[in-house]
Amino acid sequence: MKSEEFIDIIGDIEEEYLIKAHEERKIKKVIPMKKVFALIAAVLLIAATSTVVIAEVFNIKFDDSQNVQLYDYKTGEKIEHTRYNILYAAEKIEISEFGEEIKENHKKLEEAEELHHDCKIGEECIEHGPLSYSKDFSVLSEAVAYIGSGRITLPEMNFRTTDISVSQTLNFISLYYYCESKEIDFTVHARIEMEAEKRWTDGVPKMSIVSIGEGNEYYEEYRTNANGIEYVVVYKEPKDGYFNAAYDRNLRVISTSVAAYIAKNGVLYSYNDTIRELYNEDSTEVDEGSMSNICKDEKEVVEKYLKLWADSF
Amino acid sequence: MEDSKIIELYFERSEQAIPETEKKYGAYCKTVAKNILGNEEDAEECLNDAYLAVWNSIPPAVPEKLSLFLGKIIRNLSLNRYRKNKTQKHGGNETAVVFEEIDEVVSGNDDVEKSYERREVLAAMNEFLETLTEEKRSIFICRYWYFDSIEDIAKRFGKKESGIYSSLERTRKKLRKYLTERSYEI
Numbered sequence: 299m300k301s302e303e304f305i306d307i308i309g310d311i312e313e314e315y316l317i318k319a320h321e322e323r324k325i326k327k328v329i330p331m332k333k334v335f336a337l338i339a340a341v342l343l344i345a346a347t348s349t350v351v352i353a354e355v356f357n358i359k360f361d362d363s364q365n366v367q368l369y370d371y372k373t374g375e376k377i378e379h380t381r382y383n384i385l386y387a388a389e390k391i392e393i394s395e396f397g398e399e400i401k402e403n404h405k406k407l408e409e410a411e412e413l414h415h416d417c418k419i420g421e422e423c424i425e426h427g428p429l430s431y432s433k434d435f436s437v438l439s440e441a442v443a444y445i446g447s448g449r450i451t452l453p454e455m456n457f458r459t460t461d462i463s464v465s466q467t468l469n470f471i472s473l474y475y476y477c478e479s480k481e482i483d484f485t486v487h488a489r490i491e492m493e494a495e496k497r498w499t500d501g502v503p504k505m506s507i508v509s510i511g512e513g514n515e516y517y518e519e520y521r522t523n524a525n526g527i528e529y530v531v532v533y534k535e536p537k538d539g540y541f542n543a544a545y546d547r548n549l550r551v552i553s554t555s556v557a558a559y560i561a562k563n564g565v566l567y568s569y570n571d572t573i574r575e576l577y578n579e580d581s582t583e584v585d586e587g588s589m590s591n592i593c594k595d596e597k598e599v600v601e602k603y604l605k606l607w608a609d610s611f
Numbered sequence: 612m613e614d615s616k617i618i619e620l621y622f623e624r625s626e627q628a629i630p631e632t633e634k635k636y637g638a639y640c641k642t643v644a645k646n647i648l649g650n651e652e653d654a655e656e657c658l659n660d661a662y663l664a665v666w667n668s669i670p671p672a673v674p675e676k677l678s679l680f681l682g683k684i685i686r687n688l689s690l691n692r693y694r695k696n697k698t699q700k701h702g703g704n705e706t707a708v709v710f711e712e713i714d715e716v717v718s719g720n721d722d723v724e725k726s727y728e729r730r731e732v733l734a735a736m737n738e739f740l741e742t743l744t745e746e747k748r749s750i751f752i753c754r755y756w757y758f759d760s761i762e763d764i765a766k767r768f769g770k771k772e773s774g775i776y777s778s779l780e781r782t783r784k785k786l787r788k789y790l791t792e793r794s795y796e797i
Contacts, residue, residue, distance in 0.1 A: 299717045299732075300717065301710045301711075301713035301714045301716075301717050302690075302694065302710065303717075304713055304716060304717045304732075305690065305709070305710065305713055305755065306687075306690070307729060307732055307733050307736060308736065308755050308756055309683060309686055309687065309690075309756065310683075310733055311733070311736060311737055311740060311752070311756070312737045312740070313675075313676060313679050315737075315740050315748055315749075315752055316679050316682070316752060316756060317676065317679065318745060318748070318749055319748070319749040319752035319753055319756065319757070320678065320679070320682075
């Protein structure tokens with residue numbers, strides 16, 4: 299059938315659908331979701347800190363091990379990291395001594411985007427491979443690769459512990475500013491978390507679809523670890539072996555998307571230290587620059603990796 | 612003016628019917644024509660043809676929803692004009708992109724052995740649309756029925772253009788799969 303003929307057929311679809319679409323066409327939703335989320339986050343922050351000026355909520359310190367720690371500005375108490383307050387902390391760091399490094403990262407992201415501009419997931423991206431700035435930057439380049447292909451993913455920081463390394467934080471901040479400059483929605487993962495939270499509260503079926511806008515649908519699967527703790531796994535395309543992140547009941551991230559994006563042909567595309575360790579146990583083929591050709595069975599690898607994390611709670 | 616009153620004017624053969632139609636639905640029809648044709652002049656001509664077609668259709672036709680009745684007429688007329696323009700190689704760039712997108716769903720061949728009844732494909736198409744969320748369905752219709760630009764759709768649905776591209780791409784893939792599974796290898 300020719301496309302013109304098919305377009306003619308579309309012209310005769312049920313009027314009921316046309317009426318609904320027509321109504322949508324009359325409504326102009328001009329508020330980008332990003333702004334809505336930013337607004338909600340700001341309101342929540344204000345509510346949580348009452349009279350405290352937002353700009354003075356946190357103090358950021360780097361300890362001797364080069365870890366980032368947030369402290370309450372007023373009480374001096376340690377604050378457990380969340381995605382929101384890390385984002386906020388990012389603004390402070392940007393104007394600090396690390397400003398130049400962030401700018402440099404930004405430049406590298408631009409280069410990565412150019413390289414991966416026409417990539418499709420699991421195909422050309424793999425040929426290009428993660429850019430070899432450093433192992434931390436493979437995280438960023440992966441994110442940009444997806445951005446370039448019209449898909450977005452973000453480097454998941456491991457917020458399971460209270461300490462985040464300086465380089466991780468800088469990467470995170472760099473990507474945040476990069477996304478902002480490209481008008482890319484950085485709240486995707488935050489939305490998953492919010493959605494997951496709601497679902498924990500409401501009670502949900504074993505498997506459900508989480509629609510987080512932007513044309514993305516994620517699939518949740520609820521599981522229990524070896525210690526009886528429940529957690530949720532968020533998949534992007536279950537049948538292809540992609541999975542996005544996993545959260546425990548308190549929404550702490552217990553796995554990372556960057557560590558677990560598996561390409562369709564079974565080649566591991568990105569990695570971090572944790573998954574590197576995992577592979578070291580299984581293979582002697584690991585080298586610094588590439589993890590290619592190590593994954594023989596993506597599903598098995600993902601599952602093993604996920605279970606290790608989940609059972610550590 | 613209410614649709615029913617406008618339709619009454621057509622039945623009375625009152626010349627006021629057309630200005631009233633234009634007043635209420637002129638902008639809407641012109642947008643559809645312009646989306647498809649990509650230029651003001653052709654859109655205007657199609658609009659005039661559409662009013663004439665409506666005048667000739669009512670009576671006997673009694674449209675339940677005048678906007679959709681007009682929309683279908685203007686869409687068909689504009690697509691015909693687009694095809695004519697295409698042979699003369701001008702206009703309608705956005706429409707060419709829409710056709711390219713639809714090429715992903717269809718084979719592009721006129722295979723006699725696999726020529727299905729149009730109404731069967733239409734029925735399958737309607738069933739498929741039913742499986743989509745309301746938002747995805749509306750995005751699909753805005754693009755492939757109204758020929759709205761990605762930019763316009765993104766604004767209307769409060770999303771980024773990349774999100775709309777992504778949504779449409781997924782829907783096209785699902786549609787192709789849906790039809791193929793039902794042996795409509797169109």
